[in-house]
Amino acid sequence: MLSSVACRALAIAFIGLTLTNSVQGSNHPISNDIVCPANSHVSFVHNSYTYNAPLHNFTDITGSFFNISWYGGTVVSSTTGTDNVPGATRSGPFAGGIYNETLTAIEKRPDALLFSYHGKGFTFTPGPSYPALRWDGYTETMRFESICGGKATYIDVLTYTCSNNQRLTYTAWSILHTSSFDGLAQSFGATILAGDCPQEAHCDKN
Ligand SMILES: *[C@@H]1O[C@H](CO)[C@@H](O)[C@H](O)[C@H]1NC(C)=O
Numbered sequence: 252m253l254s255s256v257a258c259r260a261l262a263i264a265f266i267g268l269t270l271t272n273s274v275q276g277s278n279h280p281i282s283n284d285i286v287c288p289a290n291s292h293v294s295f296v297h298n299s300y301t302y303n304a305p306l307h308n309f310t311d312i313t314g315s316f317f318n319i320s321w322y323g324g325t326v327v328s329s330t331t332g333t334d335n336v337p338g339a340t341r342s343g344p345f346a347g348g349i350y351n352e353t354l355t356a357i358e359k360r361p362d363a364l365l366f367s368y369h370g371k372g373f374t375f376t377p378g379p380s381y382p383a384l385r386w387d388g389y390t391e392t393m394r395f396e397s398i399c400g401g402k403a404t405y406i407d408v409l410t411y412t413c414s415n416n417q418r419l420t421y422t423a424w425s426i427l428h429t430s431s432f433d434g435l436a437q438s439f440g441a442t443i444l445a446g447d448c449p450q451e452a453h454c455d456k457n
């Protein structure tokens with residue numbers, strides 16, 4: 252029998268291995284890198300989250316390219332193509348501008364869901380205390396993965412953006428990502444997973 256400290260260390264090592272393997276093994280099908288026009292600069296934002304709830308609790312809500320009401324309350328007012336088929340587009344109002352995104356890749360497996368899409372340029376105002384922000388195009392890859400034997404979910408988002416303000420772009424995406432995923436998790440009572448998988452099968456609870 253393992254002490255709880257050893258057990259915890261093993262659990263952490265296991266999570267580390269699982270995440271490392273899946274990151275290396277997932278070979279993102281799409282290059283997210285983008286080329287910016289003159290007077291526009293690229294920035295990238297990578298956020299990741301882990302929550303104590305099964306994958307399906309998330310993907311039941313996030314599984315449609317045509318419905319992103321969970322993503323900052325974003326309205327989709329017009330679409331082209333077929334939902335969840337690459338080439339489909341979604342468009343709608345966003346903070347004083349109009350976004351228009353094209354699905355470039357989707358991967359749906361029992362243990363993972365991945366969306367990759369490209370956004371056209373538009374100008375919007377992130378909030379009352381911020382200046383207008385011009386995006387000249389962006390790509391985003393969002394991945395939901397089952398971890399801890401199905402008990403928890405790992406989410407990561409990688410976003411490349413061409414803009415006239417790299418610092419504000421980073422802030423805007425980070426706030427949107429964190430508020431959306433935390434809000435989604437809270438909506439069905441999932442807590443943030445601090446490190447250990449919940450109820451490790453071979454460990455004593457003490
Ligand atoms: C979009 O998803 C939300 C949350 O799952 C749901 O309440 C809403 O009815 C959906 N909207 C449409 C148009 O399907």
Ligand SMILES: *[C@@H]1O[C@H](CO)[C@@H](O)[C@H](O)[C@H]1NC(C)=O
Nearest residue numbers: 329331340341342343351352
């Ligand atoms: C969004 O872009 C697509 C592809 O270029 C286009 O077919 C669609 O009409 C655009 N939607 C809006 C609302 O402009």
Ligand SMILES: *[C@@H]1O[C@H](CO)[C@@H](O)[C@H](O)[C@H]1NC(C)=O
Nearest residue numbers: 303304305307308439440441
């Ligand atoms: C997840 O979904 C299941 C049923 O599909 C539900 O019983 C459970 O309460 C949901 N939330 C969490 C945090 O597991």
